[in-house]
Amino acid sequence: MREALVAAAFRLFLERGYEQTTVDDIVTLAGVGRRSFFRYFPSKEDVVFPDHERCLADMTAFLAASPEDTDPVARVCDAARLVLRMYAENPDFSVQRYHLTKKVPGLRAYELSVVWRYERALAEYLRGRLGGRPDGALRADLIAAAVVAAHNNALRSWLRSDGRDDAAAAVDHALEYAQSAFGSVPVPPPAGERGDVVVVLARRGAPLWQVVREVEAAFADD
Amino acid sequence: MREALVAAAFRLFLERGYEQTTVDDIVTLAGVGRRSFFRYFPSKEDVVFPDHERCLADMTAFLAASPEDTDPVARVCDAARLVLRMYAENPDFSVQRYHLTKKVPGLRAYELSVVWRYERALAEYLRGRLGGRPDGALRADLIAAAVVAAHNNALRSWLRSDGRDDAAAAVDHALEYAQSAFGSVPVPPPAGERGDVVVVLARRGAPLWQVVREVEAAFADD
DNA sequence: CTCGGGGCTGCACTGAGTGCCAGATAGCCG
DNA sequence: CGGCTATCTGGCACTCAGTGCAGCCCCGAG
Numbered sequence: 425m426r427e428a429l430v431a432a433a434f435r436l437f438l439e440r441g442y443e444q445t446t447v448d449d450i451v452t453l454a455g456v457g458r459r460s461f462f463r464y465f466p467s468k469e470d471v472v473f474p475d476h477e478r479c480l481a482d483m484t485a486f487l488a489a490s491p492e493d494t495d496p497v498a499r500v501c502d503a504a505r506l507v508l509r510m511y512a513e514n515p516d517f518s519v520q521r522y523h524l525t526k527k528v529p530g531l532r533a534y535e536l537s538v539v540w541r542y543e544r545a546l547a548e549y550l551r552g553r554l555g556g557r558p559d560g561a562l563r564a565d566l567i568a569a570a571v572v573a574a575h576n577n578a579l580r581s582w583l584r585s586d587g588r589d590d591a592a593a594a595v596d597h598a599l600e601y602a603q604s605a606f607g608s609v610p611v612p613p614p615a616g617e618r619g620d621v622v623v624v625l626a627r628r629g630a631p632l633w634q635v636v637r638e639v640e641a642a643f644a645d646d
Numbered sequence: 647m648r649e650a651l652v653a654a655a656f657r658l659f660l661e662r663g664y665e666q667t668t669v670d671d672i673v674t675l676a677g678v679g680r681r682s683f684f685r686y687f688p689s690k691e692d693v694v695f696p697d698h699e700r701c702l703a704d705m706t707a708f709l710a711a712s713p714e715d716t717d718p719v720a721r722v723c724d725a726a727r728l729v730l731r732m733y734a735e736n737p738d739f740s741v742q743r744y745h746l747t748k749k750v751p752g753l754r755a756y757e758l759s760v761v762w763r764y765e766r767a768l769a770e771y772l773r774g775r776l777g778g779r780p781d782g783a784l785r786a787d788l789i790a791a792a793v794v795a796a797h798n799n800a801l802r803s804w805l806r807s808d809g810r811d812d813a814a815a816a817v818d819h820a821l822e823y824a825q826s827a828f829g830s831v832p833v834p835p836p837a838g839e840r841g842d843v844v845v846v847l848a849r850r851g852a853p854l855w856q857v858v859r860e861v862e863a864a865f866a867d868d
Numbered sequence: 869c870t871c872g873g874g875g876c877t878g879c880a881c882t883g884a885g886t887g888c889c890a891g892a893t894a895g896c897c898g
Numbered sequence: 899c900g901g902c903t904a905t906c907t908g909g910c911a912c913t914c915a916g917t918g919c920a921g922c923c924c925c926g927a928g
Contacts, residue, residue, distance in 0.1 A: 425906095446883060457908040462885065529759075536762050537755040562799050562820055566827065569795030570788050577787045598784055605788065605827045668914065679877040684916065 426464050426474065428454045433471045438520060442472075442528045469534040472521060476538050479510045483542065487549040496553040497567055497606055500546045501599040504575040507542060508595050511579060515587035522583040543572045567606050574598035648686050648696065650676045655693045660742060664694075664750045691756040694743060698760050701732045705764065709771040718775040719789060719828055722768045723821040726797040729764060730817050733801060737809035744805040765794045789828050796820035 432454035436445040447468055451458045465471045483503050490499050511518045525531040550564035557563065578595035654676035658667040669690055673680045687693045705725050712721050733740045747753040772786035779785065800817035 447885090448883085459886095459909070460907060463907080466885085468884070532762075533755055533759040536758040537751075540754075540758050559819075559823065562796065562823060565795045565799045566792050566824055569791045570827075573787045573791030574784065577784050597781075601781065601784060602788055605792075669916090670914085681878075681917095682876060685876085688916090690915070 425456065425460070429456070429461060429464060430471055430474050434517075434520065437472075437524055442524060442531065469531060472524065472531055473534070473538055475510060479507060480538075480541055480545065482506060484545050487545065490549070496550055497571075497603055500550060500568065500571050501603060503546060503549075504542075504571050504599065505592075505595060508575065508579060508591055511583075512591050519583055519587050522580075539572060539576070543568050546571060563606075567602075570602040570605060571599065574602035647678070647682070651678070651683060651686060652693055652696050656739075656742065659694075659746055664746060664753060691753060694746065694753055695756070695760055697732060701729060702760075702763055702767065704728060706767050709767065712771070718772055719793075719825055722772060722790065722793050723825060725768060725771075726764075726793050726821065727814075727817060730797060730801060730813055733805075734813050741805055741809050744802075761794060761798070765790050768793060785828075789824075792824040792827060793821065796824035 429450065433445070433450045436449055436453060447461055448458060450471070451461050461471075465474075483506055486503055486506060487499065490496075525535050547564045547568035550567055551561055554560035554563050575595060575598065578591070578598040582589050582591040582594055651672065655667070655672045658671055658675060669683055670680060672693075673683050683693075687696075705728050708725055708728060709721065712718075747757050769786045769790035772789055773783055776782035776786050797817060797820065800813070800820040804811050804813040804816055
């Protein structure tokens with residue numbers, strides 16, 4: 425039933441556009457009652473993202489099942505890879521949907537709210553792990569945002585390639601980048617002790633005052 | 647006219663809730679025709695964010711007017727401060743709206759699409775400045791996402807305080823944090839030369855392999 | 869005074885989403 | 899086999915957001 429509705433909807437969306445297709449069109453093509461559509465999909469937009477609800481549940485379960493001693497940043501990166509895997513499971517479907525959401529503002533808005541829920545899930549997990557730290561919530565939000573942005577960047581470039589590029593490699597590269605930016609917030613030092621590796625990086629061209637601030641920030645940590 | 651509609655709308659929204667208020671209610675209270683509402687606001691949601699369109703235009707103008715030799719990361723941070731200033735100009739209005747959007751999913755979704763447009767503006771500017779660099783687009787997206795997340799984190803904590811905290815100080819602190827994470831992508835070295843300051847930072851607890859990768863990345867830059 | 873244009877209004881219409889009830893279907897028990 | 903219930907489905911009527919259209923008023927130009 426769900427599958428029949430999704431199939432009918434996408435046929436019509438691709439054929440004559442999203443806004444030119446009414447829910448009545450979909451249900452008559454699928455041969456079911458109009459009321460049943462809204463039983464399976466709370467809104468017309470939901471039929472375009474039929475598996476995100478399940479994926480979000482998978483992600484929260486994955487995060488909830490994290491061992492205590494894993495690097496939380498690496499863990500949220502792995503959580504993001506879960507989403508990519510969902511997209512990669514049906515490349516054709518994902519590419520079609522990409523072209524649809526690219527040109528329909530309403531769908532773009534809906535997608536944003538979906539992405540936002542993923543980001544909140546990551547941020548909540550990170551808040552739990554960075555809770556006591558100074559600026560823990562701020563760090564959590566920043567890392568979640570960066571991980572999501574890296575994931576989306578890789579995902580979109582994969583979708584733009586019509587699913588031909590290597591999605592996993594692209595997302596690995598992008599996430600490594602995000603991880604490197606926040607490499608300063610990894611596994612907390614074993615209780616009681618404090619980690620002792622403190623080095624400073626500023627790439628070519630960084631103004632000196634920034635480097636100094638970095639050093640101060642590193643030591644002001646606790 | 648706009649102001650009358652916004653005032654009437656907010657009175658009703660606060661009094662009996664957003665979804666319990668119809669557009670007809672608003673226009674009868676404001677004493678104008680229903681059709682005029684949709685002349686000023688393309689949708690019911692728009693009346694809740696009456697000044698974002700102008701603010702977005704201000705931000706794009708601000709970015710377009712950037713001198714060539716400014717640090718692009720600092721520039722987008724300043725652009726974000728523009729948005730905060732808009733919120734801070736009408737603290738009461740902002741706080742009321744915050745409580746409204748917090749509990750109405752439709753408004754939250756709308757807000758996300760507004761925030762997304764700000765983020766796109768920042769990312770586009772950064773892409774222009776980081777264009778040639780390796781992974782320029784990826785860096786641009788990451789920095790934009792982090793800056794927006796930092797701004798939102800500070801903004802929300804200010805809104806939760808009912809406008810009593812110091813918004814500017816909070817956002818400065820949050821943005822400095824975001825800036826420090828990406829301090830490695832500042833003003834490009836003067837044409838022809840290459841900067842020579844290369845140091846490495848890993849805060850306490852960072853695994854060594856990550857530090858090594860940072861060093862490699864720093865030198866693989868060009 | 870007349871004419872033309874811009875803003876305002878009312879009206880009628882489409883389409884999304886909801887509540888309600890009736891019919892079908894499947895499974896379970898006697 | 900018959901009946902009973904729970905769940906799924908279909909149809910109907912309704913609300914409300916959003917749009918196109920046509921008329922209206924007001925105001926300035928000639």
